[in-house]
Amino acid sequence: MSVFTPVSESELRSYLNAYELGELVGYKGIEEGIENTNFFLTTSHGEFVLTLFERTPAADLPYFLGVMDHLSRAGIPSARPMPRRDGEVLGTLNGRATAIVERLSGRGVDQPSPEQAAALGTVLAKMHKAAADFPAQRPNCRGPSWWTPALKELHDKLPQEQLALLQDEVAYQARVDQSALPGGVVHADLFRDNALFDGPRLTGLIDFYYACNDAWAYDVAVCVNDWAINAEGCFNASVYDALVGAYAQERAFSEAECQAWPGQLRRAALRFWVSRLLDWHFPRAGELTYSKDPAEFERILLAHRQRTPQWPG
Ligand SMILES: Nc1ncnc2c1ncn2[C@@H]1O[C@H](COP(=O)(O)OP(=O)(O)OP(=O)(O)O)[C@@H](O)[C@H]1O
Ligand SMILES: N[C@@H](CCO)C(=O)O
Numbered sequence: 001m002s003v004f005t006p007v008s009e010s011e012l013r014s015y016l017n018a019y020e021l022g023e024l025v026g027y028k029g030i031e032e033g034i035e036n037t038n039f040f041l042t043t044s045h046g047e048f049v050l051t052l053f054e055r056t057p058a059a060d061l062p063y064f065l066g067v068m069d070h071l072s073r074a075g076i077p078s079a080r081p082m083p084r085r086d087g088e089v090l091g092t093l094n095g096r097a098t099a100i101v102e103r104l105s106g107r108g109v110d111q112p113s114p115e116q117a118a119a120l121g122t123v124l125a126k127m128h129k130a131a132a133d134f135p136a137q138r139p140n141c142r143g144p145s146w147w148t149p150a151l152k153e154l155h156d157k158l159p160q161e162q163l164a165l166l167q168d169e170v171a172y173q174a175r176v177d178q179s180a181l182p183g184g185v186v187h188a189d190l191f192r193d194n195a196l197f198d199g200p201r202l203t204g205l206i207d208f209y210y211a212c213n214d215a216w217a218y219d220v221a222v223c224v225n226d227w228a229i230n231a232e233g234c235f236n237a238s239v240y241d242a243l244v245g246a247y248a249q250e251r252a253f254s255e256a257e258c259q260a261w262p263g264q265l266r267r268a269a270l271r272f273w274v275s276r277l278l279d280w281h282f283p284r285a286g287e288l289t290y291s292k293d294p295a296e297f298e299r300i301l302l303a304h305r306q307r308t309p310q311w312p313g
Contacts, residue, residue, distance in 0.1 A: 002029075002030065002031060002032065002033045002034055002036075002037065002038065003029035003030075003037050003038075003039075004036075004037045004052075004054050005037045005052045005054065005094050005095070005096055006094075007027075007037075007039065007050075007052070007093060007094060009024070009027075011093065011094065012024060012027060012039075012041075012050075012093075015091065015093045015098070016043065018084045018085055018086070018091055019082060019083075019084050019085065019100065020045075020085060021041075021043045021045045021046075021048065021082060021100065022043040022044030022045035023043060023044045024041070024042075024043055025042040025043055025044060026041075026042045027039045027040065027041045027042070027050070028040050030049075032108075032193065033207075035054060035055050035056065035209065036051050036052060036053050036054050036055065036056065036209070037051065037052040037054055037096070038050065038051050038052075040103060041100065041103075046102070046103075047102075047103035048082060048100050048101065048102060048103050049079065049100070049101050049102075049103050050093075050098065050099075050100050051098065051099050051100075051101070052093055052094065052096035052097075052098050053096055053097045053098070053099075054096065056097075056209045058097050060138060060209075061090055061097055061099070062089075062090070062136075063136050063138045063211070064208045064209050064211055065081045065089045065090070065099055065101075066134070066136055067131065067134060067185055067208055067211050068080065068081055068101065068208050069081050069089070070130075070131060070134045071127060071130055071131060071205075072102075074130035074131075075126075075130070076123065076126060076127045076130050076205065077104060077123070077196075077202060077203055077204045077205060078104075078127075078204070078205045078206070078208065079101035079102045079103070079104050079204065079206060080101060080102050081099055081100070081101045082099075082100045082101060082102065104196055104203055104204030104206065105196065105198060105203045105204070106196030106197050106198045106201075106202075106203030106204050107196060107197060107198075108192055108193045108194070108195065108196060108197075109192055109195070109197050110192065112192060112227055112239055113200065113239075114238045114239055114241070114242035115200040115242070116197055116200055116202070117227055117228065117239040117240075117242040117243040117246070118242040118243065118245065118246035119197070119200060119201065119202040119246070120190075120195055120202060120223060120227065120243060120246075121220075121223075121242065121243040121244060121245065121246030121247035121248075121249075121250070122246045122247070122249070122250050123202050123205065124187075124190065124219065124220065124223060124247055125246075125247045125248075125249075125250030125251040126250055127185075127187070127205065128184060128185070128186070128216045128219065128251060129250075129251060131184055131185035132184050132185075134184070134185050137213050138211070138212045138213055139212060139213065139214075140186075140188065140212040140213070140214045140218075141210070141212065142188070142210065142271045142275065143214075143271075144170070144173065144174065146274075147170060147270065147271070147274045148170065150274050150277075150278055151163070151166055151167065151170065151274070153278070153282070154166075154274075154277055154278065154281060157277075157281040158277070162298065165298070165301070165302075166270070166273075166274070169266060169270050169301060169305075170270070172263075172266070173263070173266070173267055173270065176260070176263045176267070178215055178260075180256040180260075181215035181216070181217055181218075181254075181256055181257055181260055182215070182216060182254060182256075182257070183213065183214050183215040183216050183217075183218075184213060184216065185211060185212075185213060186211065186212060186213070186214045186215075186216060186218060186219035186222075187205065187208060187210070187211055187219055187222075188210040188211060188212055188214065188218075188219060188222060189207060189209075189210040189222065190205065190219065190222060190223050190226075191222075191223075191226040191227075192226055192227060193207075194206050194207040215257075215260075215264065216251070216257075217253065217257045217260055217261060217264045218264045218267060218268060220243075220244065220247055220264070221261070221264035221265045221267065221268040222268040222271075222272075223243065224240060224243060224244065224265060224268075225265060225268050225269055225272070225297075225300050227239060227243055228240035228243055229300055229303070231293070231296040231299065232299055233299035233300045233302060233303030234303070235303075241312065244311065244312060245312065248311075248312070253311050257311065258310070258311040261310065261311040262304065262310070265304045266301060266304045266305065269297050269300045269301035269304055270297075270301060272297045273294055273297035273298055273300075273301055276291065276292050276293065276294035276296075276297060277294045279291045279292070279294075280294050
């Protein structure tokens with residue numbers, strides 16, 4: 001259950017006075033999601049999602065909401081933030097920074113078909129191109145300056161073998177030159193639960209709260225690790241081919257990206273292995289939600305270190 005901050009009907013009615021979204025018809029807490037408090041809202045004007053930001057740093061919210069707004073205006077299926085009467089997209093409710101965005105149709109997928117993976121690849125490449133003129137910048141907060149102290153924190157929690165693997169991978173990543181890779185705004189967390197589908201049609205990209213400026217190939221690698229590789233580290237060849245093939249058709253990888261591809265897959269695996277280890281060993285006080293299994297990403301990283309696929313093409 002992920003309603004960390006309850007909201008009463010009267011609090012919500014009063015909060016909605018700041019918007020031009022009509023009368024409240026109903027609302028319901030959303031159980032999925034482990035970072036923020038989310039509600040589905042129905043008003044006389046339509047369907048929306050209300051988010052009370054619990055963990056996301058307030059200073060970054062204008063960037064995230066700006067990216068969503070920019071992309072939805074460019075025809076990418078991301079939820080448009082609803083402006084308040086004063087023109088702002090952020091408000092405060094029960095002590096939390098709060099936003100209302102449009103509710104997108106569709107549902108997440110657990111086992112994507114090649115068709116759905118291709119739809120994701122196409123939209124991801126379009127998203128990268130559409131955000132190329134987004135003016136604001138935000139560095140990736142899950143890079144070397146984050147995982148180096150994270151490993152120190154984890155030092156006493158992990159067996160020597162895991163620590164050695166993590167340290168070796170961090171050392172490898174430090175030798176990779178990212179500067180030659182083209183990039184821009186990336187989603188950076190586009191797992192299966194952050195894409196909504198209606199059958200084969202991709203109807204929504206959600207949860208832009210790790211979006212940042214980074215290499216585009218890294219964003220593709222984050223997707224591949226979750227969409228095309230199972231928890232044992234085995235590739236699903238048809239999903240992989242469909243995803244990267246559709247991406248490449250929309251935006252071809254440069255020579256530098258092709259060469260960097262194996263390292264990007266490893267970087268993406270390292271990032272989520274470390275964040276899951278932190279969530280596992282240092283759960284939030286009062287946490288009621290489950291932590292995701294860190295070992296999945298250990299296996300994925302090991303698989304990449306043993307036999308990484310080259311970029312097809
Ligand atoms: N704009 C939207 N349209 C439709 N459904 C949405 C929208 N935003 C969120 N949802 C629903 O709410 C759920 C939780 O949202 P989200 O994934 O953003 O949660 P979170 O707690 O902020 O992040 P995380 O997934 O990292 O835990 C999603 O799984 C989806 O069902
Ligand atoms: N997508 C992440 C959680 C949210 O950042 C994971 O599966 O570890």
